[in-house]
Amino acid sequence: MKNHIIADMFEKMAAVLEFKGEMPFKVNAYRKASRVIGDLQVDIEQIWRQGRLEDIPGIGSGLAKKIDEFLRTGRMTKYEEVMADVPPGLIELLEIQNLGPKTLALAHEKLQVNNLEDLKRVLADGSLARLPGMGAKKAENIIKGIELYERAKGRISLGIAVPLVEEIITQLQERTSVKRISPAGSLRRMRETVGDIDILVETEKGAEIIAEFVHLPQVTRVLAAGDTKGSIIVEGEIQVDLRAVRPESYGSALQYFTGSKAHNIHLREIAKKRGLKISEYGIFCGKKQLGGSKEEEIYENLDLVWIPPEIREDRGEIERAAEHNLPNLVSLEDIAGDLHVHSNYSDASISIEEIARKAKELGYSYIAICDHSQSAKYARGVEVERLKHKWQEIKQLNTKISGITILSGTEVDILADGTLDYPDEILAQMDIVVAAIHSGFKQRVTERLIAAMQNPYVNIIAHPTGRLISKREGYEVDLDAVLRVAAQTGTALEINAYYDRLDLSDVNARRAADMGIKLAINTDAHLLEHFRMMRLGVGVARRAWLEPKDVLNTWPLEKIRQFCQQKWQKLK
């Protein structure tokens, strides 16, 4: 798919055009096009072949021509023109806080700033501060921006941010008389990574709460502390903002600070057409406030049903809300079990009994113990002899512990030659078989995954793309081909809930579900604490618009057994 290549080109063009002082509305048009194309669920080449490029919202005749040229020839003349006279390394400086396109253009033109080194030089020798419209303070703020840019390049993963924000909220609740309090921003939307953390609090005494906030024990630096906003750095590099708002504006502020930006802009356009105005203070008709205390009031006044935060990305949710036809998103309460956890038979340190009791405590009705297979020496993979002990133990525990069914499973390795790490007669005795690639990431990954899915005993492919958010890109896998075969064979794909995996991602999970593929949200737990990550996986699933019917482990056990049986009968 060339979607992301084209989206990246348009995003770069937007940045450069902005730097060159092009009309802001034109810049926005490129930005919007970039986002919409990046979010497309289908291959843009397919739309192009059908001659329907201009049906994509935000793509008119001009951009359609550019896309057409690129898909025909592999080149885009306008892109080359725009990028031609811009030094490489200059545009990425726009990521520095407090340094925008105007200032950068000024520094480039008057002081020949072409890269980060040049920028540091003109800040150090004071020449930037002496330019018209500049001054010592502005220079100082850019220096601070550079510090942050070099230290915290990139984003924090959701799995780190969520516990952090919960801890801060608990502390504030203990120390002050807060009323309503909630995370906002991309964390509330459960994006897989977040830039900084936003928390919103309802209060009439903002200054008091913010004073407490900036004195929390984990604070390493205070960036701002006013009456309505406090801003801190915790753990050396994570920025947390607290905003205090009055009761009558709490809902509109929560709506506003949750975003996404694209979602909010779309809402405001709708409001404007109706002669209304939305801001973080409320929804207004002239001076009259129609709502704002509750988030729902913003949506209701536009004849929309309230939209869950996870899908506020302007990917069609507003149109569906207008039809009162939003998906019935899967929730944590729907989860009936976990189909992929490890025990001390392989590389985890928890016993099957501990796992079962934990699962029961969480209200699950089944739990699948899926240890690594025999070749996975790095992870104490289970040989066939020990496997038989394991089955015996599971059988005993199932009679000993009531109210939960322990399933014997495996996370069987897909070997370099595409075969599985246990023979079929062993797999046939498992309740559930999860298959995964753990080695040979560059060797014919697509063919191996397809071969595994064609085995009648394989029920789920674990972490299908193999990406680790903080460490590596996924395998070199043709996901389109994998999805096709998953749909044909009736193999489920995993949404691995481990915070550094979240694999499949939201966009890919939605593509899978659209093709009728079932998903399983599994924690891949190696510690009891890992069970808590289920909520991250559910967040991904909600962002993918999944409903309980799409998610295997919301179903009763009997239905899962039927699902496995169906595949076996089809392929045996």
Place this chain on the structure above:
DNA sequence: GCCGTTTTCGGCCCGACTGTTTTCAGTCG
């Protein structure tokens, strides 16, 4: 550059803060 039940031209989301200014431009979220 896009878009149209107020428009094929003239709009294009809203507000706060900061620092530089004497009324506003730049940046951010």
